[in-house]
Amino acid sequence: MFSRAYRAAVTVPPLVWVTVFLLIPYLLMFCYSFWSVSMAQTVVHSWTLDNYRELLRVNVYWQTLFRSMWIAARVMLFSLLLGYPLAYYLSFHAARRKDLLYQLVIIPLWVSYLVRAYAWKTILGSDGVLNTLLQYTHLSKHPLEFLLYSPFAVVLTLTHIYTPFTMLPIYASLEHIPRNLVEASHDLGGSPSQTFWRVIFPLSIPGVLAGATFAFVLSLGDFLAPLLLGGPSGIMISNIVVSLFGAAYNWPLGAAISLCMLVLVVGLLFISERLEKKWSFT
Amino acid sequence: MELHMSNDTNSSSGTRWLLVHTVAVFAFLYLPIAVLIVYSFNGEGVGGFPPHNLTFDWYRMLFADAAIWESVGNSVVVALSAVAIALAFGVLAALALDRAQFPGKALFRRLVLLPLILPGIITGLSLLMLFREADVKLSLLTIVLGHGTALISVATTEVFAGLQKLDRAQEEASLDLGASYWQTFWRVTIPNLQLPIIGAALLIFTLSMDEIAVSFFLIGRDNTLPLEIWGRLRRGITPEINAISTIIFVFSLVAIVIWYRLRVRTEGRPAIAELIEAAVQGN
Numbered sequence: 001m002f003s004r005a006y007r008a009a010v011t012v013p014p015l016v017w018v019t020v021f022l023l024i025p026y027l028l029m030f031c032y033s034f035w036s037v038s039m040a041q042t043v044v045h046s047w048t049l050d051n052y053r054e055l056l057r058v059n060v061y062w063q064t065l066f067r068s069m070w071i072a073a074r075v076m077l078f079s080l081l082l083g084y085p086l087a088y089y090l091s092f093h094a095a096r097r098k099d100l101l102y103q104l105v106i107i108p109l110w111v112s113y114l115v116r117a118y119a120w121k122t123i124l125g126s127d128g129v130l131n132t133l134l135q136y137t138h139l140s141k142h143p144l145e146f147l148l149y150s151p152f153a154v155v156l157t158l159t160h161i162y163t164p165f166t167m168l169p170i171y172a173s174l175e176h177i178p179r180n181l182v183e184a185s186h187d188l189g190g191s192p193s194q195t196f197w198r199v200i201f202p203l204s205i206p207g208v209l210a211g212a213t214f215a216f217v218l219s220l221g222d223f224l225a226p227l228l229l230g231g232p233s234g235i236m237i238s239n240i241v242v243s244l245f246g247a248a249y250n251w252p253l254g255a256a257i258s259l260c261m262l263v264l265v266v267g268l269l270f271i272s273e274r275l276e277k278k279w280s281f282t
Numbered sequence: 283m284e285l286h287m288s289n290d291t292n293s294s295s296g297t298r299w300l301l302v303h304t305v306a307v308f309a310f311l312y313l314p315i316a317v318l319i320v321y322s323f324n325g326e327g328v329g330g331f332p333p334h335n336l337t338f339d340w341y342r343m344l345f346a347d348a349a350i351w352e353s354v355g356n357s358v359v360v361a362l363s364a365v366a367i368a369l370a371f372g373v374l375a376a377l378a379l380d381r382a383q384f385p386g387k388a389l390f391r392r393l394v395l396l397p398l399i400l401p402g403i404i405t406g407l408s409l410l411m412l413f414r415e416a417d418v419k420l421s422l423l424t425i426v427l428g429h430g431t432a433l434i435s436v437a438t439t440e441v442f443a444g445l446q447k448l449d450r451a452q453e454e455a456s457l458d459l460g461a462s463y464w465q466t467f468w469r470v471t472i473p474n475l476q477l478p479i480i481g482a483a484l485l486i487f488t489l490s491m492d493e494i495a496v497s498f499f500l501i502g503r504d505n506t507l508p509l510e511i512w513g514r515l516r517r518g519i520t521p522e523i524n525a526i527s528t529i530i531f532v533f534s535l536v537a538i539v540i541w542y543r544l545r546v547r548t549e550g551r552p553a554i555a556e557l558i559e560a561a562v563q564g565n
Binding site: 023025114242 | 296297300301303304307308310311312313314315317318321332370371372374375377378381382384390393394396397399400401402403404405407408409410411412415427431434450453454457463488492494495498499508511512515516523527530531534535537538542554555556558559561562563
């Protein structure tokens with residue numbers, strides 16, 4: 001029913017825009033990663049594999065990438081451990097308070113990411129809320145210095161930020177489970193734990209995958225929490241990229257690292273999508 | 283619907299454990315927000331327990347602080363422009379995905395959704411390289427282009443979901459009765475998509491107001507609010523940040539209530555969850 005002209009009119013503008021402002025920039029990042037910087041600090045537009053050789057040669061890049069993945073994996077795990085039971089409670093036990101509790105999960109998302117990270121800094125600092133509270137209650141004589149400026153602080157803050165994001169898709173998938181399946185399991189003599197592990201949990205796996213992937217990927221690329229709370233031991237891969245694009249002024253090397261991250265993320269999305277399809281029952 | 287499993291002692295202790303867990307997670311989620319609000323009234327500044335010398339000094343300082351308010355103004359301008367761009371292209375993209383076949387459609391869909399799931403640094407840097415190669419000076423305009431582009435996905439996802447439920451017979455009738463495509467678009471299609479469009483606009487506005495990872499790389503001379511806050515945080519802990527955050531929090535609460543009412547009126551479907559799933563699964 002829609003004419004050719006109509007279809008062209010709705011297709012061409014977004015296609016052009018997305019090509020110019022998404023596709024070309026990502027391709028440009030790819031190109032940059034094969035370019036180099038001259039002594040005069042200008043970008044040389046000739047092709048070389050030097051940036052990738054540098055990445056393979058210098059251990060710091062690999063170590064930092066693995067540390068970032070380890071931090072992201074912990075954030076993902078803790079977000080799941082906090083988020084899944086929360087989603088389960090809301091979906092199966094909250095009854096009339098469901099809507100209210102759901103909104104309570106959403107509200108923290110509307111408080112600036114930066115401000116929440118900074119609030120953790122004021123809580124964890126050596127003269128911060130937690131340490132002065134410990135001294136006030138005489139639980140500790142000296143401030144605990146390890147709380148702030150450590151990978152712990154980064155994991156804690158990112159877990160705080162990504163728990164609601166992880167919980168939401170899990171909750172959505174729990175809500176989609178037909179309740180008569182659960183009742184059937186009970187009626188057929190399944191214990192609560194059997195019902196959970198053999199009926200509910202498998203049906204919620206798509207939500208778990210979406211939430212876990214989201215938390216892992218976005219914490220992997222974070223550079224603000226490490227800058228605010230990470231200290232030297234909490235440096236992540238994006239911090240290296242930021243410095244290569246800033247003070248160190250080596251855009252091509254920075255682009256090569258970014259491209260590795262991009263490939264890693266797209267690979268993870270691919271795997272997650274495959275698993276999601278496998279576990280999707282609808 | 284609530285499930286009652288209280289005839290089983292094992293499960294009722296399980297339920298109690300679940301309740302404790304839920305309360306603990308909420309405490310964890312709200313602790314920093316509570317700290318933020320309480321210490322915005324603390325005379326001794328940030329940190330130190332218990333808080334004492336309640337004061338409005340930080341709010342007074344804040345209202346006298348021209349740089350902060352200028353950045354708030356910049357952020358509002360950026361967010362409104364981002365809403366305009368993202369809606370304009372997002373609505374068209376949703377129509378294209380719903381009604382047209384074209385080569386590269388699957389790739390197009392993925393590409394639109396990519397900025398939602400990619401760490402902001404990748405989108406920010408790739409746009410930075412584009413502007414560098416095209417010799418575009420960084421300014422609020424480059425941030426607008428960044429936000430507008432990255433958030434097209436929000437409008438597309440919301441509007442596309444709305445289109446799935448739209449009855450095409452109305453548009454067909456309009457066309458049969460002699461209305462042009464242009465008239466049909468403005469008088470039938472758009473009014474029917476009102477709620478997803480308003481929902482998307484609110485979401486895009488709030489996301490843009492808070493965005494920092496992409497803006498971080500595209501900033502020119504003028505700061506947006508998150509970047510202004512960032513600059514101050516780097517210099518040390520400043521209590522007026524607590525004050526501005528508290529004010530924004532109160533405004534956000536109002537926005538959430540409006541937004542949630544809208545969602546409930548459509549059907550109470552958790553839009554953020556759908557966005558996350560769409561972003562991860564690429565469809």
